[in-house]
Amino acid sequence: MLLLDREGAKADVWTRVETLDLTADNVIVALAQLRDALAARRPGQHIGAAIDNTERAAALEPFFRELALIVIAFPTGYNGRGLSIARQLRERGFVGALRASGPLVSDQFPHALACGFDEIELPDDSAKRQPVEQWLDAAQRISVTYQRGYSYGAVTNILEQRRAARLAGVGNNV
Amino acid sequence: MYRYDEFDERLVRERVAQFASQVARRIDGSLTDAEFLPLRLKNGLYLQLHSYMLRIAIPYGTLHARQLRQLARIADEYDRGYGHFTTRTNLQFNWSKLKDVPTVLGLLADVEMHCIQTSGNCIRNVTADQFAGVAYDEIEDPRPIAELIRQWSTLHPEFEWLGRKFKIAVSGATHDRAVVKSHDLGVRIVRDAKSGAAGYEILVGGGLGRTPLAAQVLREFLPREDLLAYLEATLRVYNLDGRRDNKYKARIKILVHEIGIEAFRALVEEEFARIDKARVNADPQEQARIAAYFAPPAYQDLPEVSRKLEEAQIRDPELARFVEHNLFRHKRRGYTAVTISLKPIGGTPGDMSSEQMRVVADLAEKYSFDELRVTHAQNLVLPYVRLDDVAEVYAALKAHDLATANVGQITDIIACPGLDYCSLATARSIPIAQALSKHFADPEKQKEIGEVSIKISGCINACGHHHVGNIGILGLEKKGVESYQITIGGDPSETYALGELLGPGLPAEYVPEAIDKVIAVYLAERQQGETFIEAYRRLGLDPFKAAFKEIADVVA
Ligand code: HEM
Ligand code: SF4
Numbered sequence: 182m183l184l185l186d187r188e189g190a191k192a193d194v195w196t197r198v199e200t201l202d203l204t205a206d207n208v209i210v211a212l213a214q215l216r217d218a219l220a221a222r223r224p225g226q227h228i229g230a231a232i233d234n235t236e237r238a239a240a241l242e243p244f245f246r247e248l249a250l251i252v253i254a255f256p257t258g259y260n261g262r263g264l265s266i267a268r269q270l271r272e273r274g275f276v277g278a279l280r281a282s283g284p285l286v287s288d289q290f291p292h293a294l295a296c297g298f299d300e301i302e303l304p305d306d307s308a309k310r311q312p313v314e315q316w317l318d319a320a321q322r323i324s325v326t327y328q329r330g331y332s333y334g335a336v337t338n339i340l341e342q343r344r345a346a347r348l349a350g351v352g353n354n355v
Numbered sequence: 356m357y358r359y360d361e362f363d364e365r366l367v368r369e370r371v372a373q374f375a376s377q378v379a380r381r382i383d384g385s386l387t388d389a390e391f392l393p394l395r396l397k398n399g400l401y402l403q404l405h406s407y408m409l410r411i412a413i414p415y416g417t418l419h420a421r422q423l424r425q426l427a428r429i430a431d432e433y434d435r436g437y438g439h440f441t442t443r444t445n446l447q448f449n450w451s452k453l454k455d456v457p458t459v460l461g462l463l464a465d466v467e468m469h470c471i472q473t474s475g476n477c478i479r480n481v482t483a484d485q486f487a488g489v490a491y492d493e494i495e496d497p498r499p500i501a502e503l504i505r506q507w508s509t510l511h512p513e514f515e516w517l518g519r520k521f522k523i524a525v526s527g528a529t530h531d532r533a534v535v536k537s538h539d540l541g542v543r544i545v546r547d548a549k550s551g552a553a554g555y556e557i558l559v560g561g562g563l564g565r566t567p568l569a570a571q572v573l574r575e576f577l578p579r580e581d582l583l584a585y586l587e588a589t590l591r592v593y594n595l596d597g598r599r600d601n602k603y604k605a606r607i608k609i610l611v612h613e614i615g616i617e618a619f620r621a622l623v624e625e626e627f628a629r630i631d632k633a634r635v636n637a638d639p640q641e642q643a644r645i646a647a648y649f650a651p652p653a654y655q656d657l658p659e660v661s662r663k664l665e666e667a668q669i670r671d672p673e674l675a676r677f678v679e680h681n682l683f684r685h686k687r688r689g690y691t692a693v694t695i696s697l698k699p700i701g702g703t704p705g706d707m708s709s710e711q712m713r714v715v716a717d718l719a720e721k722y723s724f725d726e727l728r729v730t731h732a733q734n735l736v737l738p739y740v741r742l743d744d745v746a747e748v749y750a751a752l753k754a755h756d757l758a759t760a761n762v763g764q765i766t767d768i769i770a771c772p773g774l775d776y777c778s779l780a781t782a783r784s785i786p787i788a789q790a791l792s793k794h795f796a797d798p799e800k801q802k803e804i805g806e807v808s809i810k811i812s813g814c815i816n817a818c819g820h821h822h823v824g825n826i827g828i829l830g831l832e833k834k835g836v837e838s839y840q841i842t843i844g845g846d847p848s849e850t851y852a853l854g855e856l857l858g859p860g861l862p863a864e865y866v867p868e869a870i871d872k873v874i875a876v877y878l879a880e881r882q883q884g885e886t887f888i889e890a891y892r893r894l895g896l897d898p899f900k901a902a903f904k905e906i907a908d909v910v911a
Contacts, residue, residue: 265595343644
């Protein structure tokens, strides 16, 4: 597994558990165990939840304040359902970290970032072929975007730029 | 017409560079073939039977002369001297080479064109009424919102990886010339009965293919400023809840059909209520900025009737025929919209040579404020021609085999590429169109038959719209031979209907005869002034079926 964010590769401080084993400091549990894990949480311990893309943002909404991380599974790169789940989580106020986990391709990195993901967890087979540099390139390859409300980092929103130009009185109004 | 600003331009250029990088990463092994495939498709590049095919977007069917000239250049330098206009108002080059594609994309970017999202599981090229901005029955020009939707849907980060393709059509007129009901999502400009304000009726869940379904009303009236937020809500519900287990059940129409329009509407409205609209919608000034590009051209004040054209028609009956069939009533006095038929008798529907493209580009510049339209019926339109100039335009078209006077007639046939090009085809469609065109070539006969549409697809995917043809022809394969199923009664307009099957499939050589029988029933039974489709609605399927059976029995 390779974990990366828009700065590059990073160490994974999280431990994913199948059973309710809460020995580590940062533990990712399945949705079914989330309630119990939160109840048993030690002071200073962080809990994350891993969900399939068939789950909905609404299921996690009650736990937003206690959750430090949500991991959304991408069963394949071309199944973009997780993008909408991430967007919903952000719209509904989740401010913790969001991780996309699965065989994405680097060209999808800007989509994931724009929808609210912070990091990508990539299986070894994908990571072997697509080194971190490709992801960093991909994140800034298209420097402008039309969609308002999806901005991140280096990308400029076209509608905001046009609005700013109008306000400054230099709009290219035909 | 819309013109790119620095941002539109930058996005398209960066996209070309991105594609070049994708090709390079495929070649060096960074991307597997399976990973590269959807990236290539989102750039309009298909693998067909004999070659790559490149599909170029013509957003809402609007083109200017310089763009058509550039397409002619690409046809000559990088293809085989012709292009094919499709029912989705795109242009396809059938003989592309992978190594040339980045260069061709660069040439397109030079004239504000691209291939972005002309294929793949994303929001596709937005289509519209070909007479947008000029039609007599228009409530409002749909092109400004078509352009707004084009921009909004371009590289939408959330909706680049949908379960299946997603097609949007817009119409601003009372008559539907954009086949709105066969789209995943339709936007009709309507007036609010109470306030009189213009807003949008939203339709959802239409589609053809193996499960043809008519779009249903999702929202009767949506205020203008909320368009993008509402589209976002609809697409999000689809992205989350649309099926992904079966490619044939992945379109939004299946979701709407399976859960029902009420349940679907509830999901969309709930999502819409939660969206921070101010964060998502385009502000009114942005809508106005786009709309300003579509201001009417500098029309002259002209009389209603052109004496010049009247007199020319008396001298030339062929011109009179052209005027009768290929001109469309304009909102502006003294002007007309001229349809250029890409259906010469015996030709390939929608094909156009580079030489013809240049001729038409010149005509657009000289006679139509530089503008052209592409129609879903695979023809072109000069939208702003003075009636006084029609005879000259006609003469120039005629010199290049572009003056066929058959718009809306039985030889104005829609046909998909079929087995001559397409790797999914089960039968050929072009030769069937050619045979029928020759069979009904006689202009007097065509006039007697009047308005009727034939639409042909080479497989169940229905790219040739056969379900909504007054006469629909579907090419299948039965025990290794091509077999053609015929339906009648389809209607793409506001009186939308899917055609009904006449009987068993026929071998190619019997198709013209079978169509003859169908037409003979109509001619014998019609009442004063009744078109084919009107007569069919009154008579029902039975008399046509009985006539068809005579042929089917001979074959069997
Ligand atoms: C490489 C060539 C092509 C391929 C592989 C292809 C593939 C398909 C497929 C698989 C469908 C069915 C989608 C579904 O039912 O979900 C479809 C539908 C459609 N295609 Fe094509 N097509 C091709 C060329 C064309 C052309 C040339 C046109 C225009 C003439 C076109 C326009 C359409 C339209 C209008 C539909 C039906 C509307 C709908 O339900 O989406 N396609 N195509
Ligand atoms: S209808 Fe079938 S044969 Fe025709 S273009 Fe579409 S996929 Fe190909």
